[in-house]
Amino acid sequence: GAKGPLAGRTAIVTSGPTHEPIDPVRYIANRSSGRQGHAIAAALARLGADVTLVSGPVSIADPSGVRTIHVERAEEMRVAVESQLPADLAVMVAAVADWRVAGAADQKIKKRHGGGPPTLELAENPDILKTVGHHPQRPKLVVGFAAETQDLDQNALQKLQRKGADLIVANDVSPETGVMGGRRNRVKIVSANGIQDWPDMSKDEVAERLAALIAERLGDA
Numbered sequence: 001g002a003k004g005p006l007a008g009r010t011a012i013v014t015s016g017p018t019h020e021p022i023d024p025v026r027y028i029a030n031r032s033s034g035r036q037g038h039a040i041a042a043a044l045a046r047l048g049a050d051v052t053l054v055s056g057p058v059s060i061a062d063p064s065g066v067r068t069i070h071v072e073r074a075e076e077m078r079v080a081v082e083s084q085l086p087a088d089l090a091v092m093v094a095a096v097a098d099w100r101v102a103g104a105a106d107q108k109i110k111k112r113h114g115g116g117p118p119t120l121e122l123a124e125n126p127d128i129l130k131t132v133g134h135h136p137q138r139p140k141l142v143v144g145f146a147a148e149t150q151d152l153d154q155n156a157l158q159k160l161q162r163k164g165a166d167l168i169v170a171n172d173v174s175p176e177t178g179v180m181g182g183r184r185n186r187v188k189i190v191s192a193n194g195i196q197d198w199p200d201m202s203k204d205e206v207a208e209r210l211a212a213l214i215a216e217r218l219g220d221a
């Protein structure tokens with residue numbers, strides 16, 4: 001069997017964006033690359049965890065040593081995540097679309113010459129982190145991310161409460177930081193114990209340190 005501080009522990013990680021269909025050929029998406037989530041899945045596996053990665057559409061390879069389930073929409077991601085419960089820990093890194101297109105068309109929407117553009121009505125997507133954080137089979141440790149462009153600390157603290165998470169990894173995704181889609185990250189770790197500021201480092205290093213922190217927290221659980 002696996003060795004390491006997380007040997008015998010099961011982990012669920014989400015990563016990447018979701019694609020929400022408008023019609024069979026068009027979708028709504030975001031700029032997430034999946035790099036941070038994939039790196040976290042790999043780092044947890046290196047510490048011995050049995051990891052299932054639920055990934056939205058990304059252009060990077062499946063990490064080695066990890067079971068990867070590929071999904072497109074938020075609703076598919078929720079179903080895949082819940083199918084992996086119970087688990088010892090969950091790290092929800094995916095940039096899940098908050099909204100989907102209500103009643104997506106099952107045929108390609110045609111241009112209406114002279115008729116003007118169509119109006120898209122949106123519907124709320126399931127909040128997967130919140131679902132897991134309040135689940136009857138809630139993992140012992142639930143970690144979420146908070147990607148914000150303003151009021152980082154305040155939003156992260158609120159997220160901790162509202163989503164039922166033990167840790168929130170908060171990062172500034174303002175365009176000038178280059179974090180979204182980039183290779184580096186500067187995060188704050190927000191928990192009931194307070195806020196820890198980590199220096200700028202690669203997403204692989206963030207993953208390494210976060211996996212070590214998770215192992216330490218689960219060590220006493």
Ligand code: C5P
Pocket residue numbers: 014074092093094095096097098125126127128129130143144145146147159
């Ligand atoms: O509410 P917000 O999208 O800022 O929360 C971010 C955190 O919640 C991330 O951990 C993200 O993976 C998770 N999330 C989710 N399902 C959603 C929206 C966000 O799991 N529908």
